[in-house]
Amino acid sequence: xxxVPRQFNDGLVLLLAxxxxxxxxxxxxxxxxxGVSNVDLQAYxxxxxxxxxxxxxxxxSAANQACVLAHELTHCLDFTFxxxxxxxxTSAMIGASEINAHYNQGxxxxxxxxxxxxxxxxxxxxxxxxxxxxxxxxxxxAWTRDDVYSYLSSTKQYGRHVEALRxxxxxxxxxxxxxxxxxxxxxxxxxxxxxxxxxxxxxSVWG
Ligand SMILES: [Zn+2]
Numbered sequence: 541x542x543x544v545p546r547q548f549n550d551g552l553v554l555l556l557a558x559x560x561x562x563x564x565x566x567x568x569x570x571x572x573x574x575g576v577s578n579v580d581l582q583a584y585x586x587x588x589x590x591x592x593x594x595x596x597x598x599x600x601s602a603a604n605q606a607c608v609l610a611h612e613l614t615h616c617l618d619f620t621f622x623x624x625x626x627x628x629x630t631s632a633m634i635g636a637s638e639i640n641a642h643y644n645q646g647x648x649x650x651x652x653x654x655x656x657x658x659x660x661x662x663x664x665x666x667x668x669x670x671x672x673x674x675x676x677x678x679x680x681x682a683w684t685r686d687d688v689y690s691y692l693s694s695t696k697q698y699g700r701h702v703e704a705l706r707x708x709x710x711x712x713x714x715x716x717x718x719x720x721x722x723x724x725x726x727x728x729x730x731x732x733x734x735x736x737x738x739x740x741x742x743x744s745v746w747g
Contacts, residue, residue: 541566543573544575545577548575548609550602551600551609552606553602554603554652554662555606557658559651560727561606564610572591573593574591575609578594578595584604589626593609595612601668603649603668603669604676607648607676614641614645617729617731618633618640631701635701636709639692639702640728640729642675643688649666652666653666685728686713689713719732730746
């Protein structure tokens with residue numbers, strides 16, 4: 541299972557405490573995943589390849605850490621599925637994986653808010669994160685992939701990537717949200733979509 545630098549330990553514990561987070565962490569593709577501290581990183585996290593995520597040195601609450609880990613691990617799963625590293629992805633692929641990663645980040649935020657018996661300090665962290673107007677709070681409020689797409693299309697960082705996705709793969713954005721799930725595994729990733737669509741029009745969407 542994922543190993544993380546010490547400052548992300550609490551976030552990993554919280555992620556494990558959520559249903560979707562624990563499923564995500566159990567993914568075979570993430571058996572050898574490692575989180576590496578990167579003090580130069582100008583972001584909370586960055587997935588480099590299928591098993592490596594870089595984590596920035598900004599101080600984050602455990603709740604935010606859990607969401608960052610879920611976000612970056614989603615990219616790792618997509619990299620495994622696509623057989624590519626970050627620097628090999630097309631703009632449309634980046635757009636697709638960012639929708640998955642942001643959706644899952646919001647899913648974890650929602651699940652964190654539902655854990656009963658969480659210590660007060662931690663549940664306060666969760667509430668503070670989810671009420672905020674940063675990406676964390678915005679994803680807590682996003683209930684569908686379309687909500688996530690709309691948010692990302694308005695951002696400087698991701699707008700052009702989700703636009704590239706929309707222009708090149710129109711069917712992709714019309715696909716039902718649950719096509720990115722797998723049974724009771726609620727988090728979204730490209731591997732789930734492929735498994736659900738082997739006979740449908742979305743087959744080999746990245747072929
Ligand atoms: Zn991302």
